[in-house]
Amino acid sequence: MKLLGSTTSPFVRRLRLYFVQLKITDFDFVNLDIFANSEDRKLLTDNNPAQKVPALLDEEQCIYDSRVIFCYLSQKYEQPSLTWPQENLLTLIDAANDSLISLFLLTRSGLDTREDRFFFNLQHERVEKTFLALEQAANKGEFEQWHYPAICLYCLLDWVEFRQLYDFNPLADLVEFYQVNTNNSGVKETDPR
Ligand SMILES: N[C@@H](CCC(=O)N[C@@H](CS)C(=O)NCC(=O)O)C(=O)O
Known part of the structure; x- marks a missing residue:
């Protein structure tokens, strides 16, 4: 492969x-x-x-x-499928990721995405809402195990830190999740920095 x-x-x-x-x-x-x-x-x-x-x-x-x-x-590799709530978490993570990638590429194209523009505003709003929903899910313990949605959440958080795209420090449960999983297997070897 x-x-x-x-x-x-x-x-x-x-x-x-x-x-x-x-x-x-x-x-x-x-x-x-x-x-x-x-x-x-x-x-x-x-x-x-x-x-x-x-x-x-x-x-x-x-x-x-x-x-x-x-x-x-x-x-x-005959792994169990995700539950529907886990599929939804993945959709939220992907939505935040996609919006932040759009904003990142727009910035790389020389646009100021802090301007009051319909498309920019939609992306910022989606990022706010999805991060809030992910914070609530983390608070309910939905990312306590290192399952695939947790892996995806970690990759999102570490990437926004690396690219300085979004400050999730006010979201205490996401911060805790991020800190707790820093030393998991493969995390250091795949660090984008
Ligand atoms: N839905 C896709 C998104 C993949 C994606 O956006 N990849 C970015 C890199 S992080 C990319 O290749 N972007 C190229 C482009 O937008 O032209 C997936 O889950 O694989």
């Missing part, structure tokens, strides 16, 4: 941590520079026309989108 990705992507890191959790080591991590390196971009496009990482190559197949790759790996 080959995982096409980058060291900085939170969507890729969650799968690298899932591989650690499953104790799967017989895969190659292909670290791509999808924006600046034309060969890397071509390799990605050839495998995933949506031009996003991660993508997983397994035998003749290429699977893309982290959520689909997670389902694929779960089936392949």
Whole structure:
């Protein structure tokens, strides 16, 4: 198996941590520079026309989108499926992640996303609401185990810290979750810094 990705992507890191959790080591991590390196971009496009990482190559197949790759790996290694509430948590994490990536790419494109613009405001509002819902879920103990949604939450929080995209310090349960899981298996080895 080959995982096409980058060291900085939170969507890729969650799968690298899932591989650690499953104790799967017989895969190659292909670290791509999808924006600046034309060969890397071509390799990605050839495998995933949506031009996003991660993508997983397994035998003749290429699977893309982290959520689909997670389902694929779960089936392949006969792991239990997520519960519906866990699926919802994953949707919240993905929504926050997607909005923050949009804001990050807009900033890299030279736009000031603090301006009062419809699209920017929608993203900021979604980030606020999803972080609040995740804080409430953490408070209810829904991230006490290091399951896949917890891995995804950790990757989101560490990425917003790394890129300085959102200050979640006022959200005490998320801060505690972040601190408690810092030394988990694979976290240091996959640190994007
Ligand atoms: N829904 C996708 C999102 C993946 C995604 O947004 N990846 C980013 C890197 S963190 C990317 O490749 N962006 C390229 C682009 O937007 O052009 C997933 O879960 O895999």
